[in-house]
Amino acid sequence: MELVFLGTGAGNGVPVFYCGCPVCEEAQGDARLRRTRSAVAVVGDATYLIDAPPELSVQLMREGICRIDGLFLTHAHHDHCAGLGDLEIYARYHLKAKLPAVMTKETLEELEKSHGSLKDWLQVTLVAPGVTLKYPGIEFTALPASHAPGTLGYLINTAGVSTAYLPDNGPLTPWCAARLRGVDNLVLDATFHGENWYPQQHLAVHEAIRIGRELAVKRxxxxxxSMHYSEPVTSAALEQEIAAYDSVHLAYDGLRLGIGG
Ligand SMILES: [Zn+2]
Ligand SMILES: [Zn+2]
Structure with a gap:
C-alpha cells in the first residue's frame, strides 16, 4: 500500500494569487515546489481519502486515482473540505451509492451548516478519538488533535507499518504522544516557520521536529x-535547514510512501 500526498500546503497554498514573495516566485518557476491544500490518499486494493481540499479533483487526476472507496475527514475547515462538492457528484452520479465517510460529530454538524444534509450522499460513521476502524489489511485509529473542536488525525496500521497523519495539530495530548511513540512514519503539521501565530492549534517547523525527535519516530x-507568515521561507532554504536531521523530510505534492500491507 502507498500513502500518496495529494497536497502539502496550509490554508493558503503556494503560490497564492495575491503574493509575489520569494516563496511564491520560487513555486511559480518550478511546478514541483507548488503546494496545494493538504490531503492524502491510501492506495492499495481499496483507495481511502483523508480530506477533500479545494483542488481535490485536479490532485486525484494528477495521481491517476479514479476510484474512492472511503473518505476520512480531519475537520471542517475550508482547506480540508471545499472539495466535498466533487465527491457529491462522484457519489450521486457515478457510484449511484452513498460514499462511506468517517468523521466526528462536531465535524458533521459544522459541515451541515454549509453543505446541507451530508447523509443524503455519504454513509457517515461518527467516531470519537481513540476509536479504531478495521478494513481488509488496514486499520484507522482516530487521534485527538488540538485544533478546531472535534479535529482528528489518523493512525494507519497495515501489516508491519504504522503511519500517523496529523496535518492540523498544536501540542500533542499525552494520550496521542504515547500512541505515536516510535511509529514508522509521522506526518505532522508544520504550518509555521519561526514564530507560531497559533501555538494551541498549529506547529512551527522547529516544534514539529522537536516532537518527532522526542517521540523517536523513524521518519x-x-x-x-504555509511557507508564509512572519518569515517566508523558500523550499530551498528549508531543505538546507532540515538537512542536519536524517529522519526529517519535507513532504511534497506527489510524494508516495510505501506503508506496508
Ligand atoms: Zn488546514
Ligand atoms: Zn508568497
Missing part, C-alpha cells in the same frame, strides 16, 4: 506548510 514528514 518525520512535515506537511501543511
Amino acid at each position: 518525520l514528514y512535515l506537511t501543511h506548510m
Whole structure:
C-alpha cells in the first residue's frame, strides 16, 4: 500500500494569487515546489481519502486515482473540505451509492451548516478519538488533535507499518504522544516557520521536529506548510535547514510512501 500526498500546503497554498514573495516566485518557476491544500490518499486494493481540499479533483487526476472507496475527514475547515462538492457528484452520479465517510460529530454538524444534509450522499460513521476502524489489511485509529473542536488525525496500521497523519495539530495530548511513540512514519503539521501565530492549534517547523525527535519516530514528514507568515521561507532554504536531521523530510505534492500491507 502507498500513502500518496495529494497536497502539502496550509490554508493558503503556494503560490497564492495575491503574493509575489520569494516563496511564491520560487513555486511559480518550478511546478514541483507548488503546494496545494493538504490531503492524502491510501492506495492499495481499496483507495481511502483523508480530506477533500479545494483542488481535490485536479490532485486525484494528477495521481491517476479514479476510484474512492472511503473518505476520512480531519475537520471542517475550508482547506480540508471545499472539495466535498466533487465527491457529491462522484457519489450521486457515478457510484449511484452513498460514499462511506468517517468523521466526528462536531465535524458533521459544522459541515451541515454549509453543505446541507451530508447523509443524503455519504454513509457517515461518527467516531470519537481513540476509536479504531478495521478494513481488509488496514486499520484507522482516530487521534485527538488540538485544533478546531472535534479535529482528528489518523493512525494507519497495515501489516508491519504504522503511519500517523496529523496535518492540523498544536501540542500533542499525552494520550496521542504515547500512541505515536516510535511509529514508522509521522506526518505532522508544520504550518509555521519561526514564530507560531497559533501555538494551541498549529506547529512551527522547529516544534514539529522537536516532537518527532522526542517521540523517536523513524521518519518525520512535515506537511501543511504555509511557507508564509512572519518569515517566508523558500523550499530551498528549508531543505538546507532540515538537512542536519536524517529522519526529517519535507513532504511534497506527489510524494508516495510505501506503508506496508
Ligand atoms: Zn488546514
Ligand atoms: Zn508568497
